[in-house]
Amino acid sequence: MTFFLQMLVTGIVVGCVYALVALGFVLIYKSSDAINFAQGEFLLIGTYVCLTLITAYNIPFIAALLIALIFSAVLGFVIERIVLRPFIGEPVISMIMATIGLSSVLAGIVHIIWGHETRVFPKIFSEQPVNLGEIVIAPVYLWSLLIVVVMLVIFTLFFKYSKLGIAMRATADDQQAAMSMGISVKMIFAVAWAIAAIVSAVGGILLGNINGVNASLSAIGLKVLPVAILGGLDSIPGAIIGGLIIGILESLTGGYLDPLVGGGLKEVMPFVILVFILMFKPYGLFGKKEIERV
Amino acid sequence: MRNPFVMDCGEFHVNYKQDLAIWKITRVRMRVFILLAVFAVFPMFASDYIIGLATLCGIAAIGAIGLNILTGFTGQISIGVGAFLGVGGYTSAILTAKLGLSFWIAMPTAGIVTAIVGGLFGLPSLRLKGLYLAIATLAAQVIILFVISRWDALTGGTAGMVLSRPELGSFVFYSERSYYYLMFVVLVITAIFTLNLFRSRVGRAFIAVRDRDVAAEVMGIDLFKYKVLAFIVSSFFVGIAGALLGHYTMVVSPELYSITVSIEYLAIILVGGLGSVFGSIYGAVFITLLPVVLRSGVELMSGVFPDLSAVLIGMKEVVFGLVIILFLIYEPQGLAKIWKNIKDYFKLWPFSY
Numbered sequence: 001m002t003f004f005l006q007m008l009v010t011g012i013v014v015g016c017v018y019a020l021v022a023l024g025f026v027l028i029y030k031s032s033d034a035i036n037f038a039q040g041e042f043l044l045i046g047t048y049v050c051l052t053l054i055t056a057y058n059i060p061f062i063a064a065l066l067i068a069l070i071f072s073a074v075l076g077f078v079i080e081r082i083v084l085r086p087f088i089g090e091p092v093i094s095m096i097m098a099t100i101g102l103s104s105v106l107a108g109i110v111h112i113i114w115g116h117e118t119r120v121f122p123k124i125f126s127e128q129p130v131n132l133g134e135i136v137i138a139p140v141y142l143w144s145l146l147i148v149v150v151m152l153v154i155f156t157l158f159f160k161y162s163k164l165g166i167a168m169r170a171t172a173d174d175q176q177a178a179m180s181m182g183i184s185v186k187m188i189f190a191v192a193w194a195i196a197a198i199v200s201a202v203g204g205i206l207l208g209n210i211n212g213v214n215a216s217l218s219a220i221g222l223k224v225l226p227v228a229i230l231g232g233l234d235s236i237p238g239a240i241i242g243g244l245i246i247g248i249l250e251s252l253t254g255g256y257l258d259p260l261v262g263g264g265l266k267e268v269m270p271f272v273i274l275v276f277i278l279m280f281k282p283y284g285l286f287g288k289k290e291i292e293r294v
Numbered sequence: 295m296r297n298p299f300v301m302d303c304g305e306f307h308v309n310y311k312q313d314l315a316i317w318k319i320t321r322v323r324m325r326v327f328i329l330l331a332v333f334a335v336f337p338m339f340a341s342d343y344i345i346g347l348a349t350l351c352g353i354a355a356i357g358a359i360g361l362n363i364l365t366g367f368t369g370q371i372s373i374g375v376g377a378f379l380g381v382g383g384y385t386s387a388i389l390t391a392k393l394g395l396s397f398w399i400a401m402p403t404a405g406i407v408t409a410i411v412g413g414l415f416g417l418p419s420l421r422l423k424g425l426y427l428a429i430a431t432l433a434a435q436v437i438i439l440f441v442i443s444r445w446d447a448l449t450g451g452t453a454g455m456v457l458s459r460p461e462l463g464s465f466v467f468y469s470e471r472s473y474y475y476l477m478f479v480v481l482v483i484t485a486i487f488t489l490n491l492f493r494s495r496v497g498r499a500f501i502a503v504r505d506r507d508v509a510a511e512v513m514g515i516d517l518f519k520y521k522v523l524a525f526i527v528s529s530f531f532v533g534i535a536g537a538l539l540g541h542y543t544m545v546v547s548p549e550l551y552s553i554t555v556s557i558e559y560l561a562i563i564l565v566g567g568l569g570s571v572f573g574s575i576y577g578a579v580f581i582t583l584l585p586v587v588l589r590s591g592v593e594l595m596s597g598v599f600p601d602l603s604a605v606l607i608g609m610k611e612v613v614f615g616l617v618i619i620l621f622l623i624y625e626p627q628g629l630a631k632i633w634k635n636i637k638d639y640f641k642l643w644p645f646s647y
Contacts, residue, residue: 035425086623092424093371094622097564100557101618108611222436222553225429233425261444268440271433278418278430 002134007255008248013141013210015247016148021203021220022227022239023155024196030172030234031192034084035092037099039200040221041106046072046201047208047217048114054122061124065205069198076197080190088189103221110215118214125209144206151202152240155195159236164191172234219267226270230277232287241285246270316489333478337471345470347586352477353539355578356484358562359571360531363488365560366568367497368524369504370419374431375559377438378529380551382408382536384442387455387546392448397460397541404537405530411438412529419521423507435553443548454547457540473542480538481575484531488571491527500524504569561614565621567630576629584617585610 021039028036050068053059059067079102087098125139159165170178171188179185204217211217227246231238254266283289307313317323337345361375382404389400415434419427443452459467460476467473491497499520502510511517540546558581566577588610592602602609625632 035428083619090626092428093365093564093568094626096371096373096425096428097560097618098622100560101615101622104557104611104615104618106615108608108613108615111608111611112605222432225432229426229429264440264444268436271436274433275418275430275437278422278426278433282421282426 003255004252005133005135007251009135009137009141011248011251012244013145013247014251015244016145016152017203017206017243018220018224018227018247019240019243020148020151020199022224022231022243023152023236024199025224025228026231026233026236026239027168027192028196029228030236031168032084032088032189034087034095035099036196037096037221038079038103038106039196039224040218041103041110042072042076042197043200043204043207043220044110044215044218045075045106046197047204047213048110050201050205051119051121051208051213052114055119065202068201068205072197072201073194076194077190079197080193084189084193085186103218107215107218116215118212120212121205121209140209144210147202147206151199155199155236168192223270226274226277229274229284232284234288235284235286238284238286246273249273314493316493330482334475337474342470345474347583349470349474349477349542351579351582352474352481353535353542354559354562354582355575356477356481356538357532357535358559358566358574358578359484359488360528360535361559362563362566362569362571362574363491363500363531364524364528366563366570366573367492367504368500368521368528369507370416370521370524371424371428371560372431372525372528373428373553373556373560374415374435374438375532376551376553376555377435377442378408378412378532379536379539379555379559380442380546380548381411381438382533383540383546383551384449384455384536385533386537386540387457388448390541391455391457398462401460401534401537401541405533408533408536409526409530412532413522413526416522416525416529419525420518432553435556439548439551442551452548454545454550457544457546459544460541477538477542480534484534485571485575488531496520496523501569558614561618563628565617565628567628570628570630572633573628573630576633580629581614581617584614588613 021043024042025036025039028034046068049071050064053064053067054061083098083102087095125143127139129136129138130142131137159169167178167183168188168191170181170183171185175185178188203220204213207217207220223246227242228239229242230245231240231242250266250269253269257269258265277284305318307318312318317326337348340348357375357379361372364370364372385404385407386397386400389395389403390397395403415431418430422430442449445451449455459473461467465472467476492501499510499515502513502515503517503520503524507517507521536551543550562577562581563574564577565580566575567573589606592606592609595602621628
């Protein structure tokens with residue numbers, strides 16, 4: 001039972017990070033109908049910038065985090081403007097390949113600047129494990145959980161009450177109507193990319209604190225796909241719940257099934273789930289069903 | 295005697311036979327035969343290194359034609375080609391190394407097995423379109439690769455398997471030159487089959503499905519049948535390419551078939567031209583030679599910038615991504631369209647109006 005709870009807690013924390021990254025993914029899809037295969041590289045770049053600020057320039061963690069987030073936002077803006085703008089309204093394959101090309105460029109830049117070896121964040125959170133009943137949790141997990149929850153609350157409030165958030169929801173609902181109400185749809189797309197870059201950077205920094213930083217961190221970019229599909233590609237609550245479900249299932253698979261098959265199943269599990277969702281409920285838990293007319 | 299530099303400015307057919315021909319004009323037909331002859335003769339004069347590169351280009355072209363049938367002609371995006379290549383390579387490896395069958399049985403069997411696996415993962419295509427299908431094929435990639443790397447008893451796990459070169463009687467295709475000819479024959483057959491496929495009912499149905507699947511269904515095309523058929527035909531050629539590649543490099547292992555390979559093949563058909571058989575070949579040559587050219591470029595520059603070779607891997611990725619993005623922005627129909635534009639320009643040259 002302790003083992004189960006331990007796995008459950010790990011799953012929830014990892015799931016929260018997935019939820020955060022999936023949030024950015026869903027946001028881009030919702031506003032501009034684009035699937036972003038470069039999400040993992042956004043995460044990588046944000047993490048490396050934060051890490052470099054801390055280790056090379058001795059900037060305190062919070063300040064470094066803020067600078068990294070601002071950098072990510074600018075990066076998102078610029079990329080949307082230069083790379084993605086020409087593809088609005090183009091066929092799906094153009095959009096997919098454009099973001100795949102983008103991810104290749106970003107990954108290449110990361111390799112050139114930061115190389116391949118794994119780096120670790122300096123210890124920011126205390127190492128003293130916290131005992132909750134029978135289970136033991138490292139503080140970094142609790143902090144991650146806290147940060148993710150705070151971020152999710154902030155974004156929920158942002159979408160519900162702020163002018164920009166409401167404009168974003170309006171654009172997602174009906175671009176033409178939003179445009180005729182005086183909303184700059186281009187601006188909204190840019191903001192969506194900026195937010196996606198920010199949340200990925202936060203997710204990356206948290207994961208980097210847990211596992212260390214290397215180029216394989218960008219694999220999260222692909223794992224976000226099952227999360228987003230499970231929740232429904234255009235549903236923000238779906239992304240959060242999907243993230244938690246996938247995180248927990250992945251962690252439990254790693255704990256219980258991996259010893260049976262000799263490892264590796266943990267990484268594949270989300271995709272197996274993905275296949276089943278696509279077979280039986282292609283629009284996910286909360287997704288909007290598309291109706292097509294000739 | 296006509297001026298040989300004057301191009302035909304139109305096609306004037308007087309019977310159906312002319313209209314149905316693949317290469318409609320005598321001059322074009324002659325050009326194709328000359329090109330074929332050039333490619334058949336050139337290994338006699340080239341070095342082994344060049345022939346090896348040409349063989350790799352040709353094998354990539356076979357796989358790319360396969361993918362183009364699915365993505366370019368039928369409009370079903372697949373990000374799982376890498377794994378399907380792996381299925382082809384491993385099937386051939388298992389049949390030849392473990393069961394001792396001849397390559398000439400193993401290669402078609404590899405195609406058929408890959409076609410079955412491809413058809414299986416094509417089943418969701420009835421309900422899924424575009425983005426969702428792309429993601430489903432991505433899942434296929436991950437799952438197939440996992441099975442390959444874990445099924446130790448059959449596939450040798452992460453260590454991979456060693457293959458031998460094919461034999462014909464007492465002749466072994468050991469030299470680069472002989473393997474080039476083997477690849478060349480398969481490539482020509484693949485290209486001619488595909489060109490002909492799109493003159494048939496099945497091919498036309500594929501194109502109708504791509505252009506608007508709901509409309510195609512209204513017109514009496516069985517969507518499920520043709521979508522799955524597209525997956526099957528496409529995967530067959532990808533499997534053949536996988537088997538050829540496996541016997542050429544003489545080794546198969548899971549990391550050779552990662553998602554990077556899938557993306558590379560998508561880039562090939564995109565750069566070459568979606569929905570173009572010759573485009574697949576141009577694209578295969580372009581993408582296969584890109585890292586080679588880049589490496590020699592870096593070696594040339596290493597006198598001036600000695601640090602350049604250290605960042606070669608990163609640079610490859612950057613250039614690869616840039617090529618994809620720039621082609622998408624400036625010439626979405628790829629090299630095939632560029633070549634066509636050049637030809638069209640000279641059709642009316644020097645009076646282009």
